[in-house]
Amino acid sequence: MKAAQKPIHAVTTWVRRQPPKVKAFLGVVSAMTAPVLLRVIVHDHDNLFVAAEAVHALEISVLIYKLTKEKTCAGTQSHLNRSFRRTENFREREKRETT
Missing domain, CATH: 1.20.5 (Single alpha-helices involved in coiled-coils or other helix-helix interfaces)
Known part of the structure; x- marks a missing residue:
């Protein structure tokens, strides 16, 4: 089923x-x-503008955090995260198979 x-x-x-x-x-x-x-x-376009700016500020904060902690911005988008994890899992499997 x-x-x-x-x-x-x-x-x-x-x-x-x-x-x-x-x-x-x-x-x-x-x-x-x-x-x-x-x-x-959206009836009040000022609210839309404020929300867009808030999301933009949050994104910039995440990028700054990643740059300071991890020295890279790789994997900041969800689809990039998935492909990055697949690549890492593939590399780990390759390492295990060769040893």
Whole structure:
């Protein structure tokens, strides 16, 4: 019996399986509808600006922290984190196999 998929996982899987032209079309449509949705949803644009600045300040703080502690900013984005972990796991497996 197959386990139930989460809806977001089903959508991302579907998008990954689509040809590049369909992905490009979906990207263009999303880019066109996002500002329209923001215009409809956000009534006080000052709040949106303050929220964007707060997120930006948080991102800069994370980058500064990583630079001071780890001397690198690698892996600051979630998809970069996943690919970085896969690479590290692959390297560890290679080391174990060669010894």
